[in-house]
Structure formats: C-alpha cells, structure tokens
Amino acid sequence: MTISVDFTQPLTNDYVKEETFFQSLPLLEIKNLSISSLGENKKEDIKLVKNINFTIKSGEMLGIVGESGSGKSLTACALVGLLPKSLKVTEGQIKLHGRELLNLSEKEMRRLRGNEIAYIFQNYQGSFTPFIKIGNQLIEALRSHRKISKLDAKKKVLIWLERVKLPANQVFTSYPYQLSGGQLQRAALAAALMFQPFLIVADEPTTALDVLTSENILDLLVELQKEYNCAVLLISHNLNHVLKRTDSIAVMYGGQIVERGLTNEIRKNPIHPYTKLLLQARPVLSRVVPEKLVVIPGEPGLVAEQGCAFALRCPKSFKKCSILPKMQSVGDSQWVACHAADLEADYTNASS
Amino acid sequence: MLSLVRKRLLQLVIVVFILSIFTFGLMKLAPGDPVMSILNADEMMVTEANQANLRSDLGFDQPVYVQYGKWMHGLLKLDLGTSYMSGKPVWNEMMERLPITLQLTTGVLLVMFSISLPLGIISARYPRKWPDQISRILALIGASIPSFWLGLMLIYLFALKLQILPSNGMGSFAQMILPTFTLGFSLAAVYSRLIRAGLIECFSKDYIQAGRARGVKEWRILWVHAFRAALLPVITVFGLSMGSLLGGAVVIEILFSWPGLGSMAVDAIFNRDYPVIQGYVLLTGVFVVVVNLLVDLSYYLIDPRIKQGKEGSN
Amino acid sequence: MRFVYAFFIKTYLTVMKMKNWPPTALLGLILLITIVLITAIGPLLIPNDPYMANMAERLSSPSLTYPFGTDHMGRCIFSRIVIGSQATLGITVLVITTVILIGIPIGLVSGYIGGRVDSIVMRLADGLIALPEFILAIAIAGFLGPSLTNLMISVVLVKWISYTRVVRGIVLSEREKEYVLAARVGGCTTWRIITRHLLPQIISPVLVLATLDVGKIILIISSLSYLGLGAQPPAPEWGAMLSDGRPYFQTFPELMIYPGMAIFIVVLSCNLIGEGLRDKLGEKSI
Numbered sequence: 001m002t003i004s005v006d007f008t009q010p011l012t013n014d015y016v017k018e019e020t021f022f023q024s025l026p027l028l029e030i031k032n033l034s035i036s037s038l039g040e041n042k043k044e045d046i047k048l049v050k051n052i053n054f055t056i057k058s059g060e061m062l063g064i065v066g067e068s069g070s071g072k073s074l075t076a077c078a079l080v081g082l083l084p085k086s087l088k089v090t091e092g093q094i095k096l097h098g099r100e101l102l103n104l105s106e107k108e109m110r111r112l113r114g115n116e117i118a119y120i121f122q123n124y125q126g127s128f129t130p131f132i133k134i135g136n137q138l139i140e141a142l143r144s145h146r147k148i149s150k151l152d153a154k155k156k157v158l159i160w161l162e163r164v165k166l167p168a169n170q171v172f173t174s175y176p177y178q179l180s181g182g183q184l185q186r187a188a189l190a191a192a193l194m195f196q197p198f199l200i201v202a203d204e205p206t207t208a209l210d211v212l213t214s215e216n217i218l219d220l221l222v223e224l225q226k227e228y229n230c231a232v233l234l235i236s237h238n239l240n241h242v243l244k245r246t247d248s249i250a251v252m253y254g255g256q257i258v259e260r261g262l263t264n265e266i267r268k269n270p271i272h273p274y275t276k277l278l279l280q281a282r283p284v285l286s287r288v289v290p291e292k293l294v295v296i297p298g299e300p301g302l303v304a305e306q307g308c309a310f311a312l313r314c315p316k317s318f319k320k321c322s323i324l325p326k327m328q329s330v331g332d333s334q335w336v337a338c339h340a341a342d343l344e345a346d347y348t349n350a351s352s
Numbered sequence: 353m354l355s356l357v358r359k360r361l362l363q364l365v366i367v368v369f370i371l372s373i374f375t376f377g378l379m380k381l382a383p384g385d386p387v388m389s390i391l392n393a394d395e396m397m398v399t400e401a402n403q404a405n406l407r408s409d410l411g412f413d414q415p416v417y418v419q420y421g422k423w424m425h426g427l428l429k430l431d432l433g434t435s436y437m438s439g440k441p442v443w444n445e446m447m448e449r450l451p452i453t454l455q456l457t458t459g460v461l462l463v464m465f466s467i468s469l470p471l472g473i474i475s476a477r478y479p480r481k482w483p484d485q486i487s488r489i490l491a492l493i494g495a496s497i498p499s500f501w502l503g504l505m506l507i508y509l510f511a512l513k514l515q516i517l518p519s520n521g522m523g524s525f526a527q528m529i530l531p532t533f534t535l536g537f538s539l540a541a542v543y544s545r546l547i548r549a550g551l552i553e554c555f556s557k558d559y560i561q562a563g564r565a566r567g568v569k570e571w572r573i574l575w576v577h578a579f580r581a582a583l584l585p586v587i588t589v590f591g592l593s594m595g596s597l598l599g600g601a602v603v604i605e606i607l608f609s610w611p612g613l614g615s616m617a618v619d620a621i622f623n624r625d626y627p628v629i630q631g632y633v634l635l636t637g638v639f640v641v642v643v644n645l646l647v648d649l650s651y652y653l654i655d656p657r658i659k660q661g662k663e664g665s666n
Numbered sequence: 667m668r669f670v671y672a673f674f675i676k677t678y679l680t681v682m683k684m685k686n687w688p689p690t691a692l693l694g695l696i697l698l699i700t701i702v703l704i705t706a707i708g709p710l711l712i713p714n715d716p717y718m719a720n721m722a723e724r725l726s727s728p729s730l731t732y733p734f735g736t737d738h739m740g741r742c743i744f745s746r747i748v749i750g751s752q753a754t755l756g757i758t759v760l761v762i763t764t765v766i767l768i769g770i771p772i773g774l775v776s777g778y779i780g781g782r783v784d785s786i787v788m789r790l791a792d793g794l795i796a797l798p799e800f801i802l803a804i805a806i807a808g809f810l811g812p813s814l815t816n817l818m819i820s821v822v823l824v825k826w827i828s829y830t831r832v833v834r835g836i837v838l839s840e841r842e843k844e845y846v847l848a849a850r851v852g853g854c855t856t857w858r859i860i861t862r863h864l865l866p867q868i869i870s871p872v873l874v875l876a877t878l879d880v881g882k883i884i885l886i887i888s889s890l891s892y893l894g895l896g897a898q899p900p901a902p903e904w905g906a907m908l909s910d911g912r913p914y915f916q917t918f919p920e921l922m923i924y925p926g927m928a929i930f931i932v933v934l935s936c937n938l939i940g941e942g943l944r945d946k947l948g949e950k951s952i
C-alpha cells in the first residue's frame with residue numbers, strides 16, 4: 001500500500017482521478033451500442049453486436065460471458081477504439097465519465113488507451129512485440145503518456161514488475177519469447193496497471209493458460225484491482241472464473257445481451273433459458289458430478305436472424321420469440337430479455 | 353551463429369565449385385577455336401607452327417582434367433587467366449571495372465529504396481485506396497516495361513527533347529540520374545509491393561494491437577514495432593533480386609556507355625574472350641552468394657528469436 | 667506422351683473451372699487473345715513485305731502505305747512488328763513449354779523418389795540459383811555464340827530449375843499425406859500415384875509461375891536480342907529491331923517507340939493474367 005503513494009504523480013491531462021466525485025456516477029456507460037461489418041461499398045452489412053446496454057461503476061468487476069462469436073471481444077475492442085477497419089460502430093454511445101468516446105479524435109483516443117482504459121489480451125504471445133525487450137516496451141508505453149526520464153521510467157517499470165510478482169530485473173531484460181505464458185500475462189498486467197487506469201478490459205486473459213496459472217493471475221488481478229479501485233471488464237467463457245470473482249455479469253448471445261445483473265442474483269436465480277443452461281452445463285466441484293452434464297441443445301453459434309437470437313436453440317421458444325424481446329427488469333438489480341421471463345419467474349417461484 | 357556462417361561458407365565453396373565446372377565445361381563446349389580467334393585478332397599470317405605454339409602456351413594440348421586442375425589452381429590464387437584481347441590478367445581488368453558497376457548499383461539501390469519505401473508504406477496504410485491502386489499500376493508497368501526501352505525513352509525525353517540531362521557517359525552527378533532511375537524504377541515497382549505486403553501482414557499481428565492498446569504513438573508503432581518485422585521479407589527478396597540488379601546493370605551499362613563489368617562481359621562475348629566471360633560469371637556468382645550470406649546474418653540482428661532457435665539446437 | 671496429355675487437360679480444366687475473374691485479368695486476357703489473333707493472321711494484315719528494303723523511302727514518317735513509317739533500310743516498321751510478334755510469341759511458347767516439360771518431371775521424380783537423383787538435382791539447383799538468370803543467359807549465349815537458338819537454349823537452361831524446385835517442394839509435402847499413403851496401400855503404382863494424385867496438386871502453382879514467367883522470358887529474350895546476343899538481323903524480332911534502330915534513334919525515334927510498345931503490351935497482358943491467376947488460385951508465395 002505504501003508504494004501506491006508514489007504513483008499519484010501528475011497526469012499529462014488535467015483529467016484528475018477524483019474518485020469521490022465520480023463514485024456515484026457510472027464510470028463507463030454503454031448505451032444502445034451496435035457494431036456492423038462493412039460490405040464492399042461501405043454499406044452496413046451484417047450486424048454483429050446489436051443494441052447492447054450496460055454500465056460499470058468504479059471499482060466494480062463486470063463479467064461478460066457468452067460463447068465465441070457472441071460479440072464479447074468486439075464490444076471490448078470498440079471501447080478502446082481498436083475495431084478492425086472492416087467493422088464499424090453504427091449506433092450508440094460509449095461514455096467514460098460522461099465523456100463520449102466515439103467522438104474522440106484518433107489522437108485523443110491514443111492518449112486514453114493504456115492511460116485511462118487498459119487492455120489485456122487473450123493471446124499472451126501477442127501482447128509484446130517479439131524483438132524488443134519487455135523492459136523497453138514498458139518504458140515506451142510509460143513515456144507515451146508521461147513526460148518522465150528514461151531512468152525514472154525504468155525505476156517505475158521495475159517496481160511494477162515486482163508488484164505483479166515477477167523477478168523484475170530478469171524480466172526487464174528478457175525478450176518475450178524467453179518468458180512463459182504466465183510470466184508474459186503478468187507482465188501484460190503490469191503494463192496495464194502501471195497507469196492506474198479507470199478501467200481494465202481483460203479479454204479472456206487466462207484462456208490460453210493452464211488452470212493453476214490462470215487462477216493465480218486472476219487472483220492477482222482482483223487483488224490489485226481492489227488496491228487501486230479500478231473497474232474491470234472481464235470477458236470470459238469460463239463461467240466459474242466469472243461467477244467466483246465478478247460483482248455483476250452480462251450474458252451475451254448472438255451479439256445481444258440476454259441477461260445481466262448482480263452475480264449473486266444471477267447465480268441464484270437465472271431467468272433467461274440460455275443463462276440457465278449455461279449454469280447447468282458447468283461441472284460443479286462441490287457436488288457429485290452427474291453422470292451426464294446438461295448440454296445446450298443445437299449448434300454453437302446458431303443465431304436466429306430475427307427476434308431473440310437464442311430462439312433456434314431455446315427449449316422454451318414459442319411463437320412470440322420471433323419478435324425481439326425487450327430488456328425488462330426483474331427485481332432490483334437484474335434485467336432479462338426474454339418473452340418467457342414472466343412465465344419463467346412464476347415457474348421458478350412455484351418450484352422452489 | 354557461427355554454425356550458420358560455417359554452413360553458408362561451405363555452400364559458397366560448393367557453389368563456386370559448380371560454377372567453375374559449369375563455366376569451364378561451357379568453354380570447352382564452345383564452338384570455334386579460341387586459338388584462331390586470338391591469332392586472327394593479331395592480324396598476322398596464321399601458320400601451323402604459330403597455332404601449335406600458342407596451343408601449347410595456353411595448355412590446350414593437354415587432357416581436359418589437367419587443364420581444369422591448372423585452371424582451378426590458378427583460381428585459388430585469384431589468377432583467372434589473361435584476356436585474349438587486351439592481354440591483361442582477367443582479375444586486374446575486373447577490378448578496374450568493378451568500381452564503375454558498384455557506383456551504378458549503389459545509385460540504383462538508392463533510387464529504388466527512395467521510391468519503394470514511401471510508396472510501399474503509403475499503400476500499406478491505405479490498402480485498396482487510391483495511393484495503393486496507383487502503386488499497383490506502377491508496379492505492373494515496372495514489371496512489364498523493358499528496362500532498356502525505358503532508358504531509351506528517358507534519353508529521348510530528357511537528353512534529346514528537353515536537353516537537361518546528358519544521354520551517356522559517367523562521372524558527374526547529372527550523368528548518374530538517367531541510368532540509376534531507369535533501373536531503379538523497374539526494381540522499385542516490384543519492391544513497393546513487397547514492402548506493402550510485409551507491412552500489411554505485420555499490421556495484422558496481435559502485438560501491434562497490443563502496442564496501440566497501451567497507447568503507443570502511431571509513428572512508433574510503424575517504425576519501431578511493425579517496420580522491423582516487415583524488413584525480414586524485404587531483405588530476403590533484396591538478396592534474391594541481386595540477380596535482377598546485376599543483370600539489369602549489364603543492359604544499362606551498354607545503353608549509357610558505362611565501362612563497367614557488364615559492358616566488359618558483352619564485349620568479351622563478341623570477341624570470344626572466354627577467360628573474361630568465365631571470370632565475370634564466377635565473380636557475379638560469388639557476389640550473389642556473399643550477399644545472400646549477409647542477408648541471412650542480418651536476420652539475427654532483426655529478430656532475436658532466430659538466434660535463440662539456431663543456437664538452442666546446436 | 668500420356669503425361670503431357672494429362673498435364674494439359676488438367677490445366678485446361680483448372681482454368682475453365684475458375685469463376686469471377688478480376689476485371690484486370692480479363693483485360694489482360696482480351697489483350698493477349700487479340701495479340702495472338704493478330705499474330706496468327708499477320709501475313710494477311712501486313713501492307714508491305716517486312717524484309718523488303720527500299721532505300722529510296724528510308725526513315726519516312728507514318729503514311730498510308732507505311733502506317734508506322736519506315737526504318738533505316740526503308741522497310742515497313744508496322745509489317746515488321748506484326749511479323750516480329752510471330753518470332754517473339756513463338757519463341758516464348760516454345761521455351762515455356764520446354765521448360766515445363768523438363769522441370770515438372772524432374773521435380774516429380776526428385777521429390778517423390780528422392781535419394782541420389784534428388785541430391786544431385788538440388789546441388790545443381792544451388793549452383794544455378796546463385797547465378798542471376800540474366801547473367802547465366804548471357805554466359806551461355808556468350809559461350810555458345812550469339813544466335814536465336816542458343817538464346818532459347820540458354821533461357822530453358824536457366825528457367826527449368828525454378829519449376830523443378832516448386833514441384834519438388836509440393837511433392838515433398840504431399841507425399842507423406844494420408845491420401846498418398848492410402849493410395850500406396852491400395853496398390854497404386856508409382857506412375858499412377860504421380861500422375862493421378864500428385865500431378866493435380868502442382869497444376870495451379872505451375873500455371874501461376876508460368877504466366878508470370880512468360881512476361882519475364884519475353885523481357886529476357888528482347889533484352890538479349892537488344893544486346894545483339896539473340897535474333898540476328900535482318901530477322902524482325904522486336905528486341906533486334908530496337909538494336910538495329912539505335913544509331914538512328916536521335917533523328918528518328920519512331921524506330922524505337924513502336925517495337926518497345928509492342929513488347930510492353932505483350933508483357934503487360936501476361937502479367938495482368940498472371941496476377942489474376944495468383945490472386946484466384948492463392949499462390950501468394952510465388
């Protein structure tokens with residue numbers, strides 16, 4: 001905790017991190033966001049992310065779960081303005097502290113990346129340029145945002161490598177290929193936390209790592225997040241990780257958020273059939289594993305073109321599902337987009 | 353690293369050996385009698401005795417393998433024989449002309465890179481936009497235009513019509529412009545596409561996204577992160593295209609009357625001056641292999657992973 | 667002969683199956699077809715005898731009788747260019763066919779059978795690859811003496827090796843694959859495996875390589891002819907025409923412009939087709 005004092009250094013922009021002021025407001029607000037791929041003549045082609053809404057408060061950890069292709073990573077890329085050129089945000093707003101990010105110039109966006117929103121990638125081998133030493137890359141990142149001497153930057157980098165429990169001096173002079181996956185992801189974590197950003201986007205940060213290492217890394221992430229009170233957007237298809245660590249969850253299917261709310265609520269009372277199936281399909285170690293795990297029917301990635309995206313695979317689908325269901329609140333802190341939600345709620349109540 | 357140098361040096365020896373057999377064999381297969389052509393060139397009365405004397409002077413009366421052995425022995429001492437025409441040692445003659453060819457090729461490389469680098473980078477940044485399309489058209493033209501014809505057209509335009517540049521000769525800067533541009537343009541056209549392809553591939557790499565996500569400035573992304581990786585394919589092709597460069601230099605030297613190695617070789621061909629042709633082919637071959645060796649070594653400086661891989665296995 | 671038939675029929679089928687040609691490749695195809703047609707009916711088109719000198723009308727400007735004017739001997743430039751296309755295209759087709767017919771079988775044998783054949787071929791390739799194509803062609807033309815036949819021999823000697831390399835590379839990677847092993851287990855003869863199973867794999871890379879090479883070969887031949895190492899006067903070969911006209915270039919540039927244009931257009935159309943094929947068949951490496 002003592003070290004953290006060293007880092008309340010002057011920021012390059014006058015965007016001072018006054019947490020008390022912002023605490024009540026959502027840190028990040030995403031409203032009605034849609035992302036489409038662009039066809040030949042720059043026209044909208046396929047809508048990949050469809051009108052999604054969510055908010056993150058400072059210090060909150062939000063998990064986004066969903067199968068691959070559900071638009072999780074695209075949403076995250078859109079946050080930092082790094083969508084591939086063939087894709088485009090077609091509607092909606094992304095607000096950080098009430099500031100609209102989609103209107104920012106490329107230069108302003110660059111200043112914001114790393115400094116205010118950090119990004120941790122799934123592919124740890126791709127986090128660092130292969131022919132530049134880790135230390136130099138971290139110094140480069142620091143000096144892109146702060147006017148500090150190379151020596152000061154080096155000191156700071158070494159401290160941060162230590163903070164993420166790496167052998168600092170050795171890692172500093174290593175090339176990326178000389179480190180293990182876990183070490184690289186820790187270094188990536190150091191690169192992300194170095195600026196004490198408001199928000200860290202962790203895009204499946206541990207999917208490519210083994211079970212034990214990924215637990216360690218996520219624990220470290222949670223620990224440091226608490227210490228510096230930054231928000232984390234954790235994207236994962238590992239439901240266990242998400243359930244264990246996040247404060248709230250958003251479940252995505254086919255580019256839509258089908259259910260979101262506090263993690264505890266959703267764990268106890270999932271309403272959307274997809275969420276339910278996801279929870280059932282997960283082996284729970286504390287219980288005896290049933291002979292056969294529940295399998296979500298249908299082909300993964302099968303998305304209905306109209307109405308509810310999950311309708312084609314949903315065991316409870318009916319006529320009305322061909323119309324897009326609206327997000328409706330269930331209880332105080334849970335929202336769901338499903339026509340069967342009312343019936344479901346009744347059903348759950350009756351059975352319990 | 354050392355093992356690679358050793359391997360490449362061994363390859364160099366093999367290549368020189370094959371080349372020596374190749375050129376020696378061709379010389380023996382060549383129609384016509386070099387003895388007659390030497391004697392004819394002296395414009396003397398050719399007698400049987402004259403012929404026999406010269407034949408034994410040149411060692412042509414001995415079996416082929418003895419001739420090859422002698423020739424090879426001389427080769428190791430950089431003795432490539434004497435030119436039939438000038439009577440000077442081939443090695444000396446080549447060394448006199450080498451600086452001229454080097455001057456030409458260096459100029460060509462400068463022109464080539466100063467055209468292809470900006471063009472390649474711009475078209476990689478804006479793929480399928482108009483700068484890219486223009487560079488694509490330029491590349492097609494460059495690959496399709498005969499360089500000697502381009503040279504002729506440039507001479508016509510700049511030396512004859514506009515009269516702002518000299519049409520031939522060498523020495524001054526103005527005389528460098530047309531020859532270097534003629535060959536440089538054709539090569540640059542091909543290169544800009546290679547640089548473009550290399551850069552586009554690099555820009556799609558994850559670590560470029562990661563660098564951007566850390567907020568690294570765009571020019572640093574381009575010059576520090578992407579460019580180094582893009583250099584690998586560019587350098588590889590640079591090594592391979594040494595051939596087009598040297599081959600092109602022959603035509604350009606003739607066209608602009610530069611007394612370099614290329615024009616020496618062409619003169620030698622018309623005069624059936626076989627030792628000179630032989631020397632030229634050998635020198636060019638060795639040069640290309642050495643350049644490719646340097647290209648291989650430069651990979652180490654660019655990408656530390658290669659060093660690791662190679663040294664780890666040895 | 668069966669091998670040759672198999673190769674050409676498969677090539678034809680590969681090209682016919684392709685859909686959605688890029689417009690630039692189509693343009694190249696149309697250009698090339700036009701040029702081939704002109705070459706074929708050339709003798710009917712030409713207004714004058716391409717060999718007939720007429721010193722009274724030397725170096726005359728374009729007129730109705732002489733569409734592109736006349737050269738230093740008073741010969742019709744237009745007629746010479748039209749007839750010259752026979753030489754250029756004929757030589758190129760002959761060279762590329764020979765190169766393919768030599769390169770592919772050696773590559774197949776070297777890759778599939780391996781052993782001593784393979785190592786000899788590869789050492790030879792190493793030696794030849796160090797010599798720039800153009801220099802090697804100069805050397806061979808130089809030793810054998812300047813003539814069109816020797817020029818063709820030298821280009822074939824230079825070019826076959828790259829086809830052998832490509833084919834050998836593909837065969838080496840394919841021969842361990844399950845389908846080849848399955849065929850062997852099924853009792854296929856080596857001959858049948860090579861012609862039935864391996865040959866189709868090499869068609870598209872060879873096709874791409876060949877179309878792009880046609881342009882290069884035309885350039886090499888015309889450059890060497892320009893240096894005086896190829897077609898000899900008075901043959902109306904384009905490169906030789908340029909070489910012929912060089913002394914009169916200052917006073918009469920038309921002598922140089924038209925033959926050069928002809929070379930440029932033919933090479934351009936081949937390159938357009940080659941690029942289209944490469945994009946279509948996905949041979950990025952060549």
